[in-house]
Amino acid sequence: MATISDVVKRSGISKATVSRVINNHPHVSKEKREKVLAAMKELSYTPNPTARRMRGQLNTTVGLVVHRVVNPYFSYLMDAIERKAAEHNIRVIFFQSKEDKQKEFEFLDLLKQKQVDGMILTTVANSVEDIRPYLEYGPIVFCNEYLRIDDVPIVRISEEDAAFTGVTHLLEEGYRNIAYCTGGLFADEGKDRDRNTGFRKAMEAKQLSINPEWVFIDQHSIEDGRTVMKKITEMDNKPDAIFTGSDEVAAGMTIAAREYGVKIPEDLAVLGFDDQPLCLLTSPQLSTIHQPIEEMGSLAAELIIKLFKGEKLEQLEYELPIKLVKREST
Amino acid sequence: MATISDVVKRSGISKATVSRVINNHPHVSKEKREKVLAAMKELSYTPNPTARRMRGQLNTTVGLVVHRVVNPYFSYLMDAIERKAAEHNIRVIFFQSKEDKQKEFEFLDLLKQKQVDGMILTTVANSVEDIRPYLEYGPIVFCNEYLRIDDVPIVRISEEDAAFTGVTHLLEEGYRNIAYCTGGLFADEGKDRDRNTGFRKAMEAKQLSINPEWVFIDQHSIEDGRTVMKKITEMDNKPDAIFTGSDEVAAGMTIAAREYGVKIPEDLAVLGFDDQPLCLLTSPQLSTIHQPIEEMGSLAAELIIKLFKGEKLEQLEYELPIKLVKREST
DNA sequence: CTCCTTCATGAAACCGGTCTCACTATATAT
DNA sequence: ATATATAGTGAGACCGGTTTCATGAAGGAG
Numbered sequence: 001m002a003t004i005s006d007v008v009k010r011s012g013i014s015k016a017t018v019s020r021v022i023n024n025h026p027h028v029s030k031e032k033r034e035k036v037l038a039a040m041k042e043l044s045y046t047p048n049p050t051a052r053r054m055r056g057q058l059n060t061t062v063g064l065v066v067h068r069v070v071n072p073y074f075s076y077l078m079d080a081i082e083r084k085a086a087e088h089n090i091r092v093i094f095f096q097s098k099e100d101k102q103k104e105f106e107f108l109d110l111l112k113q114k115q116v117d118g119m120i121l122t123t124v125a126n127s128v129e130d131i132r133p134y135l136e137y138g139p140i141v142f143c144n145e146y147l148r149i150d151d152v153p154i155v156r157i158s159e160e161d162a163a164f165t166g167v168t169h170l171l172e173e174g175y176r177n178i179a180y181c182t183g184g185l186f187a188d189e190g191k192d193r194d195r196n197t198g199f200r201k202a203m204e205a206k207q208l209s210i211n212p213e214w215v216f217i218d219q220h221s222i223e224d225g226r227t228v229m230k231k232i233t234e235m236d237n238k239p240d241a242i243f244t245g246s247d248e249v250a251a252g253m254t255i256a257a258r259e260y261g262v263k264i265p266e267d268l269a270v271l272g273f274d275d276q277p278l279c280l281l282t283s284p285q286l287s288t289i290h291q292p293i294e295e296m297g298s299l300a301a302e303l304i305i306k307l308f309k310g311e312k313l314e315q316l317e318y319e320l321p322i323k324l325v326k327r328e329s330t
Numbered sequence: 331m332a333t334i335s336d337v338v339k340r341s342g343i344s345k346a347t348v349s350r351v352i353n354n355h356p357h358v359s360k361e362k363r364e365k366v367l368a369a370m371k372e373l374s375y376t377p378n379p380t381a382r383r384m385r386g387q388l389n390t391t392v393g394l395v396v397h398r399v400v401n402p403y404f405s406y407l408m409d410a411i412e413r414k415a416a417e418h419n420i421r422v423i424f425f426q427s428k429e430d431k432q433k434e435f436e437f438l439d440l441l442k443q444k445q446v447d448g449m450i451l452t453t454v455a456n457s458v459e460d461i462r463p464y465l466e467y468g469p470i471v472f473c474n475e476y477l478r479i480d481d482v483p484i485v486r487i488s489e490e491d492a493a494f495t496g497v498t499h500l501l502e503e504g505y506r507n508i509a510y511c512t513g514g515l516f517a518d519e520g521k522d523r524d525r526n527t528g529f530r531k532a533m534e535a536k537q538l539s540i541n542p543e544w545v546f547i548d549q550h551s552i553e554d555g556r557t558v559m560k561k562i563t564e565m566d567n568k569p570d571a572i573f574t575g576s577d578e579v580a581a582g583m584t585i586a587a588r589e590y591g592v593k594i595p596e597d598l599a600v601l602g603f604d605d606q607p608l609c610l611l612t613s614p615q616l617s618t619i620h621q622p623i624e625e626m627g628s629l630a631a632e633l634i635i636k637l638f639k640g641e642k643l644e645q646l647e648y649e650l651p652i653k654l655v656k657r658e659s660t
Numbered sequence: 661c662t663c664c665t666t667c668a669t670g671a672a673a674c675c676g677g678t679c680t681c682a683c684t685a686t687a688t689a690t
Numbered sequence: 691a692t693a694t695a696t697a698g699t700g701a702g703a704c705c706g707g708t709t710t711c712a713t714g715a716a717g718g719a720g
Binding site: 004005016019020023049050051052055056 | 709
């Protein structure tokens with residue numbers, strides 16, 4: 001690889017001026033600028049990013065924390081982020097935290113060490129107080145997360161609206177005995193609290209009360225879905241619809257339904273969440289809440305890039321609209 | 331962030347010796363070593379990776395090229411690679427090439443510029459001749475690819491064995507009219523050639539000939555699968571089994587089968603390829619060829635890490651075993 | 661015509677490390 | 691006792707850029 005010194009030798013022009021040309025600084029005569037550009041071209045010279053970073057002059061890598069790549073929700077997010085970043089010639093270092101607090105810290109340290117110039121967190125295990133100190137070292141953007149830190153932009157959907165829309169859909173289809181999956185019915189912050197609120201509001205709007213027997217806590221995987229379905233078949237007083245909060249759970253339920261001879265949606269309507277590709281594969285195909293993942297990822301990337309450029313953001317909270325997708329399961 | 335100079339000041343020991351301690355070099359007295367370590371601890375000092383990289387003394391990032399993150403095959407590969415890398419404190423910069431030759435070059439340039447210290451290519455658009463020059467700048471490992479370059483280690487499955495095993499399975503289940511999806515029946519290199527060979531050998535072993543009408547070229551997506559199923563329903567002389575070469579295609583076929591009232595496997599047996607999670611979601615669940623993705627990714631990461639350390643590899647070609655998974659579709 | 665900006669330029673410091681080299685002190689070989 | 695290796699140490703060059711600063715030339719104001 002040619003270095004700046006090679007360009008200096010070839011062009012007979014000083015290092016300082018060559019650097020000015022590289023960085024498009026003013027105060028360089030047209031004549032010299034052209035000589036330098038010619039020499040750079042002849043040597044097919046590219047400035048060494050490592051050297052530039054030494055002086056803190058380079059913003060070209062963003063760190064991306066996801067829970068797991070194999071979770072389609074995150075892989076679609078990564079896809080959108082990487083594409084937007086690539087457009088701007090930004091590199092993406094990714095990292096699976098699996099909600100491990102220690103590992104999360106280790107990755108955040110890359111910011112401290114200037115190995116990355118900013119971070120997009122799509123999942124965060126640590127608390128606000130633990131994250132805040134890292135802001136000193138570079139910009140952070142939250143995407144799909146619920147933590148709020150002043151000055152940290154956040155991109156997400158309105159979970160309350162999503163739950164409200166989903167449950168209202170079930171009610172409008174005529175179902176009245178609604179089961180519900182959540183991380184915790186009495187969560188006092190985050191996603192779950194807002195989804196719970198949306199659920200309650202939708203039920204109250206029809207003067208319906210919540211049957212605690214039909215509330216399932218912490219169900220996430222396909223396997224969990226099978227368990228939920230099993231439990232429901234064993235109930236005397238069965239719900240006629242379920243808001244699963246997750247396509248995986250919903251998919252697991254369709255599999256178990258076949259085994260137990262439960263008909264969806266006749267015996268039990270099932271509503272997913274996310275609109276992942278698997279919705280089209282199950283039988284019946286899943287009705288679900290479509291999350292604008294593409295837009296979320298793309299926006300998060302745009303925000304971090306703006307921050308790289310030192311631009312001020314006019315807005316810090318972005319709530320993107322969800323959409324109900326009705327298919328066969330409701 | 332504390333720098334080496336801060337450690338120098340605090341410990342009263344020279345930069346050179348501090349560096350020796352950092353890098354565990356010999357010829358440092360126990361006494362000074364401990365003083366330095368104490369100072370480092372007190373300042374919670376971490377060496378700046380960018381500075382170390384300047385002197386070519388750091389191997390901590392690997393570039394990873396995939397086709398698309400959202401393709402589960404690749405996301406599982408990424409998962410395995412990232413996990414193994416994280417164990418060794420190696421960072422992964424990923425990149426979606428989408429088979430774009432120009433973009434692939436741009437990413438390979440990171441190797442030239444020492445932005446990454448090595449590359450794992452799980453898909454490659456350019457030719458051997460185009461890739462070879464980059465070897466000068468750092469190690470490359472192929473994973474899931476078919477290109478052969480001397481000295482470049484490669485991790486993959488035996489496509490011939492996979493096709494042979496798959497088709498033989500169909501034959502053993504009693505099917506005789508086997509349809510087949512491939513990138514090209516007369517491919518003279520790569521995956522397709524080997525799969526074709528496997529297909530032919532399996533058929534010849536039963537003295538069966540190949541019906542060219544039943545060979546589908548370049549089918550990859552769920553949508554493609556629907557098309558294939560449609561074409562088959564329109565045939566006068568129908569196959570009774572199909573080797574799809576792809577879970578997606580197989581999944582698409584199950585969806586279309588429902589629409590056209592085709593019974594799987596009674597009317598048509600369908601065999602997938604990869605053993606992706608979606609195999610369990612379709613109805614019927616898909617029989618498929620299980621690829622050892624986990625092992626492939628993990629091994630590829632191990633190889634690049636060995637090369638980082640300057641170790642010699644005793645073996646360059648790794649063919650990992652596939653496994654037939656029989657479910658409901660055959 | 662002098663004084664003050666602004667432009668154009670290169671020398672040298674700097675970023676935070678690693679590494680070569682020269683030098684001293686001690687141990688071993690002859 | 692002298693020659694020779696080896697451990698321990700720090701000064702300073704170096705990696706490849708950016709940035710400060712000093713200097714000279716040109717242009718405009720008074």
